[in-house]
Amino acid sequence: MAKRKSLADSPCPVARSLDVVGDRWSMLIVRDAFDGLRRFGEFQASLGAARNILSDRLRTLVEGGVxxxxxxxxxxxxxxxVLTAKGETLFPVVVALRQWGEAHLYARGEKHSVLVDRATGKPLPKALLRLEDGRVVRPADTLVKKVRARP
Structure with a gap:
């Protein structure tokens, strides 16, 4: 398998993040870890990933501190x-992906798994980013201040 170019030195936080968790297997491993899976065999049974791919992604997640x-x-x-404290901070990312998928990838009425509050059993409300004044953040409300890439 060809080794992909590392983005670990990128000036972009999105690129650096994707260097660690930027493929479907890695994010599905993280999802499963939030669901309580901990052993190689449990991940393999849940994901159906080939052993070599699963081993590689687990190694990358360990090396990345997730x-x-x-x-x-x-x-x-x-x-x-086991998820580290750093790995646990990926929870909002997993929730955002879940909620995006629920909104855009299912037909009306199509059944899917639901993330619920453990105490109440009620589905989580839609997660929204808000500004300090309470307004929902939209792409047009933001600007990325880019830095020059190192030569």
Whole structure:
């Protein structure tokens, strides 16, 4: 498999982020980790990814500080992949992707999984970015101040 060009030195935060979590397998691993999966076999059963691809993505997520390897919680000889504090901050990203998919990729009335509040059982409200004054942020309200790429 060809090695992709690293974006780790990019002046763009989106590019650097995608260097760590920018493919579907990585984000699905993170999603599954939020759902409580921890072992290689659990991820493989959930995702159906080839072992080499899953191993590579898990390694990248560990190297990127999104997951860490820990001894199995049941005391067995296995190891588990656990979200780090850094990895847990991806939760709003996963929620945003979920809500975008719900809004744009399902026919009206088509069934899909639903993210609910554990305490109430009610679906989460739509997540919106807001300015300090409470207004919802729209693309036209923002501007990216770019820096020059290093030579």
């Amino acid at each position: 997951l860490e390897i820990a001894p199995a919680s049941d005391g067995s000889a296995y190891q588990e992949y």
